[in-house]
Amino acid sequence: MISENKRRWLTQVYALAIKEYLQIFRDITLMVFMVYAFTGDVYFAGSGVTLQLRNAATIVYDADRSQASRDLVRQFRPPYFSVEDAISMPSFPVSGDPSRGGDSELARGDAMISLAIPHGFERRLLRDESQSLQMRVDTTHSIPGYLASMYSARIVNDFAMRSSPLLSQLPPSVTDFFPPLRDEYRTLFNPNQDEGWFMSVSQLLNVITVFAILLPGAALVRERERGTIEQLTVSPLSPFQILLPKVFAMTSIVLLGTFLSWFFVLRPVFHVPSRGGFPLFVAVTVLYVVTSTSLGLLAATIARNMAQIGMLTIFLVAPMIFLSGAWTPPEAMPAWLRVGTLAFPLHHYINASYAILFKGAGLSIIWPSCLAIAGLGSVNVLFTLRRFRGI
Amino acid sequence: MSFRRIQPARIAAIAVKEWREIVRDRLFFALAFLVPSALMIVVGYGLSLDVENIPLVIVDRDHSALSREYAYRFISARYFRFMGYASSIDELDRPIKSDRIRAVIEIPPDFEKNLIRRNPVQVRSVIDGTFPSRAQITKGYIIAINGAANLDLTAREISSLIGIPEVVAREKLQPIRIEARYLYNENIQSRWSIVPKLIMAILLMSPPFLTVIGVVREKESGSIYNIYSSDVTKSEFLIGKLAPYVGISFCNSIVLFLIATLVFQVAFKGSVPAFFFATAIYVICTTAIGLLVSVLVRTQIAAMIITIIITLLPAVLYSGLLFPISSSTPAARVIAHLLPAMYYTSIVDNIFLKGEGWAAAARGSAILGVYLAVLFFAGYSLFSKRPSR
Numbered sequence: 001m002i003s004e005n006k007r008r009w010l011t012q013v014y015a016l017a018i019k020e021y022l023q024i025f026r027d028i029t030l031m032v033f034m035v036y037a038f039t040g041d042v043y044f045a046g047s048g049v050t051l052q053l054r055n056a057a058t059i060v061y062d063a064d065r066s067q068a069s070r071d072l073v074r075q076f077r078p079p080y081f082s083v084e085d086a087i088s089m090p091s092f093p094v095s096g097d098p099s100r101g102g103d104s105e106l107a108r109g110d111a112m113i114s115l116a117i118p119h120g121f122e123r124r125l126l127r128d129e130s131q132s133l134q135m136r137v138d139t140t141h142s143i144p145g146y147l148a149s150m151y152s153a154r155i156v157n158d159f160a161m162r163s164s165p166l167l168s169q170l171p172p173s174v175t176d177f178f179p180p181l182r183d184e185y186r187t188l189f190n191p192n193q194d195e196g197w198f199m200s201v202s203q204l205l206n207v208i209t210v211f212a213i214l215l216p217g218a219a220l221v222r223e224r225e226r227g228t229i230e231q232l233t234v235s236p237l238s239p240f241q242i243l244l245p246k247v248f249a250m251t252s253i254v255l256l257g258t259f260l261s262w263f264f265v266l267r268p269v270f271h272v273p274s275r276g277g278f279p280l281f282v283a284v285t286v287l288y289v290v291t292s293t294s295l296g297l298l299a300a301t302i303a304r305n306m307a308q309i310g311m312l313t314i315f316l317v318a319p320m321i322f323l324s325g326a327w328t329p330p331e332a333m334p335a336w337l338r339v340g341t342l343a344f345p346l347h348h349y350i351n352a353s354y355a356i357l358f359k360g361a362g363l364s365i366i367w368p369s370c371l372a373i374a375g376l377g378s379v380n381v382l383f384t385l386r387r388f389r390g391i
Numbered sequence: 392m393s394f395r396r397i398q399p400a401r402i403a404a405i406a407v408k409e410w411r412e413i414v415r416d417r418l419f420f421a422l423a424f425l426v427p428s429a430l431m432i433v434v435g436y437g438l439s440l441d442v443e444n445i446p447l448v449i450v451d452r453d454h455s456a457l458s459r460e461y462a463y464r465f466i467s468a469r470y471f472r473f474m475g476y477a478s479s480i481d482e483l484d485r486p487i488k489s490d491r492i493r494a495v496i497e498i499p500p501d502f503e504k505n506l507i508r509r510n511p512v513q514v515r516s517v518i519d520g521t522f523p524s525r526a527q528i529t530k531g532y533i534i535a536i537n538g539a540a541n542l543d544l545t546a547r548e549i550s551s552l553i554g555i556p557e558v559v560a561r562e563k564l565q566p567i568r569i570e571a572r573y574l575y576n577e578n579i580q581s582r583w584s585i586v587p588k589l590i591m592a593i594l595l596m597s598p599p600f601l602t603v604i605g606v607v608r609e610k611e612s613g614s615i616y617n618i619y620s621s622d623v624t625k626s627e628f629l630i631g632k633l634a635p636y637v638g639i640s641f642c643n644s645i646v647l648f649l650i651a652t653l654v655f656q657v658a659f660k661g662s663v664p665a666f667f668f669a670t671a672i673y674v675i676c677t678t679a680i681g682l683l684v685s686v687l688v689r690t691q692i693a694a695m696i697i698t699i700i701i702t703l704l705p706a707v708l709y710s711g712l713l714f715p716i717s718s719s720t721p722a723a724r725v726i727a728h729l730l731p732a733m734y735y736t737s738i739v740d741n742i743f744l745k746g747e748g749w750a751a752a753a754r755g756s757a758i759l760g761v762y763l764a765v766l767f768f769a770g771y772s773l774f775s776k777r778p779s780r
Contacts, residue, residue, distance in 0.1 A: 208702065311419065
């Protein structure tokens with residue numbers, strides 16, 4: 001008898017899941033955009049965007065035009081800097097103080113840095129007089145601005161130390177010692193700092209989040225709008241039986257998209273590693289998608305129509321994407337927000353995913369993140385079921 | 392097909408009907424105003440590119456006075472949060488993998504002995520490279536600290552060799568100083584850089600979601616047939632549909648501007664009317680994106696998915712919010728040029744931080760105006776009052 005009940009239970013759930021699949025797969029426009037999001041969108045993010053300092057447009061006002069000044073300018077080289085000599089520009093000050101030059105280029109955004117080398121630069125250098133160079137940096141974008149000024153300082157310091165006459169008076173046995181500290185840098189997990197890895201994975205996680213929250217939320221709200229949910233609630237189905245097929249169908253669709261993305265974009269194009277094992281990543285993804293799906297359903301129990309669920313989704317998803325840790329390191333946030341982001345399942349999912357894929361972490365390391373995702377998921381499910389009974 | 396004159400009265404009728412529908416849906420009406428401001432406050436406080444308090448561990452295998460002095464340079468730097476000493480890098484595998492440590496400085500044995508004997512010493516830094524931008528900045532901090540340490544050690548050595556004071560030796564080693572001036576964002580604060588552009592991002596995300604349901608809902612429920620059979624022209628219908636949402640979003644832009652200047656204290660250096668002129672055009676553009684999608688698709692679900700794919704996901708990458716478009720690859724630049732966000736970002740930067748006025752607004756607004764014309768033409772030609780099914 002029990003097995004009979006179980007079978008009926010399963011048949012009912014199965015029938016409803018099939019219904020969800022058909023509704024999604026028959027919407028051709030929706031399918032096209034989903035495929036695009038998991039492939040094209042991830043591809044463009046991974047191949048196109050860089051956070052590093054690249055080809056910072058640098059205008060050099062070299063009023064000295066000496067051997068030394070040319071030597072210094074040559075140190076500003078690609079890939080960080082792309083130097084343009086200001087002599088060809090109409091704004092080049094023929095004589096006098098060049099330090100104000102470049103302002104219009106900076107204001108227009110044509111240049112990011114202007115460097116002025118004053119007249120008599122080489123003479124002062126040979127005479128062992130100290131002097132200063134004027135540099136202006138456009139810091140409307142704080143990160144490249146900061147990096148540009150940091151690299152320039154390093155270039156000028158090295159150049160200055162090399163050309164300091166003090167060292168040339170010393171015997172080679174002593175100068176060989178300088179610089180005393182030979183700094184060596186090792187970057188773990190992504191030694192070539194391949195940004196395609198980071199960006200493509202980050203975008204995939206965002207796409208997963210968007211679909212996992214919006215698809216089930218919208219599906220449930222549509223049923224509420226049309227009234228078909230009434231038919232289900234008066235049927236002998238339990239609330240759990242009504243919601244489970246939605247969670248199951250949406251999770252499997254998002255997972256399908258993830259496979260698509262992994263095997264057609266991340267692996268072949270960007271060679272993203274899966275050092276901790278792809279199966280573990282898939283397992284965590286399933287956990288995460290179920291949690292997010294139930295969050296979407298929870299939102300759908302609040303919203304009465306599609307317009308409302310749209311705004312609610314933006315309200316839920318945008319802070320997650322911005323604040324879950326892909327862009328902002330948690331330490332840089334105010335304490336109250338840092339605690340707040342712990343309630344974002346995406347925060348834990350990002351940590352777990354990067355740890356598995358890049359750092360080769362196993363379950364023994366990422367279990368706290370998994371536990372957090374599962375905990376948040378259970379809360380979502382409980383609330384959704386409670387609210388759903390009240391619909 | 393003849394082109395009939397646009398009648399303001401009919402536009403008003405559509406707009407009033409739409410407005411009533413919005414106001415009567417109280418939750419939606421509240422969300423339309425609450426969501427942008429709430430996002431601005433939460434994301435404005437949270438989204439920061441400042442890399443500080445990087446958790447750091449030092450492996451000191453020398454335990455000498457000099458090695459401690461060197462280690463102290465890192466411990467006292469505000470960029471790092473010192474988590475303690477460790478005896479070898481191997482034992483840090485776990486904390487690094489679980490993101491509790493992001494940088495390790497390793498001081499080799501005989502650090503002091505070698506320095507005294509004038510043998511150069513290898514110091515190694517290990518950085519977690521998972522997040523490339525964080526890694527790059529962390530490396531920058533370590534380079535700067537190592538540079539300062541080198542200068543001190545060299546100056547000390549020279550002063551004892553030729554008997555000049557250390558201060559003089561240091562000055563002689565650094566005959567060129569670089570005087571950097573940071574324009575537009577004088578203290579290189581990430582907040583100044585991000586908050587104005589956040590107005591752009593929020594006005595890209597929320598207005599399309601207000602409109603996107605507008606037409607497709609009528610298609611799904613069938614009430615669109617009232618329009619099909621009425622004498623309202625296509626452009627009247629589209630403009631009337633758009634107007635209330637543009638109004639809401641423009642009000643929101645004023646609130647966002649006030650949050651940026653009053654709550655986040657970002658200095659507004661340019662012309663206020665110029666800023667709002669450009670903002671109005673931008674808001675019409677982003678609202679129209681939602682309407683265009685709404686005209687194109689048949690189901691509300693597809694409408695929302697498409698909107699989120701073309702607005703929310705690109706809002707970070709292709710808008711210039713976090714990093715300049717100029718450092719992207721050509722493919723990404725093409726995408727960026729297809730969205731209105733990039734043009735408005737440069738308007739925001741120019742007026743907000745660089746203190747420009749109408750000239751900057753006019754330049755960007757002209758492009759946005761063309762963009763809007765294309766959107767409207769597309770909406771006009773794709774919207775048919777004689778549907779095929």
